[in-house]
Amino acid sequence: MKKFFPIALASLLLTTGSAIAQQQSASVLSVGDGDTIRVRQGSNQTITVRLSCVDAPEIAQQPWGYAIIYPQYFSGCNASRGQYQQAEAGARQNRLAFWSQPNPVAPWDFRSGRRNTQPPAARPAPTSAPSPAAGTAIAV
Structure with a gap:
């Protein structure tokens, strides 16, 4: 069942650290997990929208x-x-x-098969973010 939802799509400009948001209408095609959805904008443009800064448990993970x-x-x-x-x-x-x-298991540990690890906050954050492949996702 397709429903149209207004979605705020933002592309992060990592060089300046600022975000630009645009109000768009799109049809939600699927939900990958709690941080990723695929939408159709217009008649044929499919876009993957991923919430930036967060990770959500996988569908198979509780x-x-x-x-x-x-x-x-x-x-x-x-x-x-x-x-x-x-x-x-x-x-x-x-x-x-x-x-x-x-005993919470971080989504990144669940994906890698490590089910019994220390709590996520005990892990140090890296100092730089990798660049996503061009045109594959929009972070919001």
Whole structure:
């Protein structure tokens, strides 16, 4: 079933650290997991939209749909870094959402097959973000 939703699409300009948002209408084709969707804009343009700065559990992973800071790409999130860190710290402290599990497994550990690892915050964040392949996704 196709429904049209207004979606704020933003492309991050990593060289300046600023974001430009445009209001667009698109039809959601599929949801990959909690941080990625595929949409059709217009009659034939398919776009993958990925939320930047966060990673969400995979569909096969419980609890599906929650998001946590994604260290691999977090260094490119300078404008909102403090807000993300504050929100995640509050959720962790209050054992909310992803952090309500007895032994949370980070999505990147789940994907790599490491199911029993230390909590995600114990991992150091890298100092630079890799560049995504051109034209494959729009980060919002």
